[in-house]
Amino acid sequence: MKKFNFHVKPIGLLDMLNFKKLVPNRTQALAEGSPERATASYEVNKLATYLHPKSxxxxxxxxxxxxxxxxxxxxxxxxxxxxxxxxxxxxxxxxxxxxxxxxxxxxxxxxxxxxxxxxxxxxxxxxxxxxxxxxxxxxxxxxxxxSGPEGVFYYEPLRDSKNVVCIAGGSGITPFLSMAYAIRDGIEDFNMTILYGSCTENEILYKKELDQITENCDKVKVIHVLSKEQSSCYEFGFITSEIIEKYAEGEYSVFMCGPSVMYDFVGKELEKLSLKSKFIRREMLAAPSSPKKFKEYKGKIDKEFKLTVKRFGEVLIVPMKAEETVLIALERAGIAVPSKCRGGECGFCRSRLESGEIFTPDELDARRIADIKEGYIHPCCTYPLSDLVIEVWPEQGEQYEEKH
Ligand code: FES
Incomplete structure (x- = not known):
């Protein structure tokens, strides 16, 4: 039979001993009515708080x-x-x-x-x-x-190809600049080809920094694509399937970050390349300022509704436009609610809908099936179709500050 050897450092051993005592300690603390012992600080909790701080x-x-x-x-x-x-x-x-x-x-x-x-x-x-x-x-x-660092738009060797074509538009270059630095600094290891779309040469962000990285690191290449200016130094037009094929090497993943019009255009170009879906990744977008963009939207955009908000036993009533998300109506009214991604992905704004009709675009709806059945919504990507009554909660461990 195969033998397994585990090496436990002294500090890890102490944590394991503490962990063994966790249940008896808590049981005793509950019996004594003392909350202090139940909230003793463990090294592993300190590490978790350092890695994933609330703020x-x-x-x-x-x-x-x-x-x-x-x-x-x-x-x-x-x-x-x-x-x-x-x-x-x-x-x-x-x-x-x-x-x-x-x-x-x-x-x-x-x-x-x-x-x-x-x-x-x-x-x-x-x-x-x-x-x-x-x-x-x-x-x-x-x-x-x-907040602490959030999101899942990063290179994952178990899923992504070793060759990654990164398609950026405007300020969408920022996560790719960070990835390029990480490759240069030996923190990440993959081959990166950045296709960076800008209108004109003057609008290219981080040109000097990207040039310096490519001079010192042969795993990173940058090709600029200008849509409104022609030059022999750059590609001209939009980022098409032909341009992607021209610069991609071997099997490759595509990462995208930029405005929604770029996603719409490049998304259609990628269909021509028949890549496996796991090889296409895009940074999430905040929900658009109007639901008109979504074909399935059947509401009346110029309507105004009443939003009743229940929190901690108090009830607030604020106005809400049909063309804005429930989160924007809450923020406009100065009602502090948790939010992070603003695109339906993180679940941090999760609230409960008590009554009313809503529209949640399919492409932004990342709620669990159980949550949908129980009437939970993500206000950041929910548009009202009628007056609504919702219940909201503060961030875990935080109290609402009174802002009214
Ligand atoms: S803020 Fe992330 S799901 Fe709403």
Whole structure:
């Protein structure tokens, strides 16, 4: 019979002994009515809290300008959580009366965390309420509250091909810049070909940084594709199946990050290449500002409804537009509710629908079947079709701050 050898370090042994005592300790604590013993701090819990913090406090220590269109903010803090290249941070904001979050991909190398730093690159967006506010208001010295690293848009050798074609549009380059740094720094190991679509040469973000990486690391290649400017140095037009085939090598995965129009266009181009579905991955998008984009939407976009919100025994009634998500109506009213991805993926905004008609686009609906049956919704990707009554909860372990 095969023998297994387990090597347990002294600290791990202590954890195992503590773990053995967990149930008797808790039973005794319950019997004594003492909550302290039941919440004793274990090393493994401390590690879990460090790796997956509910929130992190940081300060902006440097700002790098990218012309008129974008800025990179360097966030510094103590014991920032490590991340996988490609993950995002959810930033908490208070703009006027609104309390909201926005997810932004981390653009720095995972190596920076050892120096207590993350970089977030934020681009001006048409009608970009939060991004424009950040660009105008965040200065060196601004204190920022962010989530732990979130999201599953990273390289996974068990699933992804060793060759990855990364298709980026505009600020969608940020997770790929982080992945390219991770390859250069020896943290990740795969061959990366970035097809980066921009309108003009001036709008290319991180040109210098990408050039420096490709000069020093032969596992990373970058091809710029300009849609509004012709030059012998770059490809011209959109990122088509022909361009993908021209630069892809062997079997490959495709990762995409960019605006929804890019996903629509490139998605159709990828159909021509007949790739296995596991080899096509895309960064999730926040739910669009209007449900009109979805063919299955049958609501009346110009309607206004009443949203009744129950939380901790109190009842609030706020207005809600048919063309906005329930989460936006809550945020506009200054009602603090948990949210991170804003695209239906993380489940952090999970709330219970007591009554009313809703529309949840199929492509954003990641609820469990049991949750759908029990009437739970993700307000970040739920649009109202009538007046609604919902019950919401604060983040675990947090109390609502009264904002009204
Ligand atoms: S914020 Fe992630 S599912 Fe709603």
């Amino acid at each position: 992190q406090q940081a300060e902006i220590t440097e700002i790098i300008e990218h012309g008129e269109i974008a800025k990179t903010f360097i966030l510094s803090g103590k014991e920032l959580a490590p991340f996988r290249a490609g993950q995002y941070l959810s930033v908490k904001l208070e703009i006027g009366k609104s309390i909201l979050t926005r997810p932004f991909s981390i653009s720095s190398s995972p190596k920076w965390v050892k120096e207590g730093k993350y970089a977030l690159t934020i681009k001006r967006a048409p009608n970009g309420f939060a991004s424009d506010w950040i660009l105008e208001n965040w200065k060196v010295g601004t204190k920022v509250s962010v």
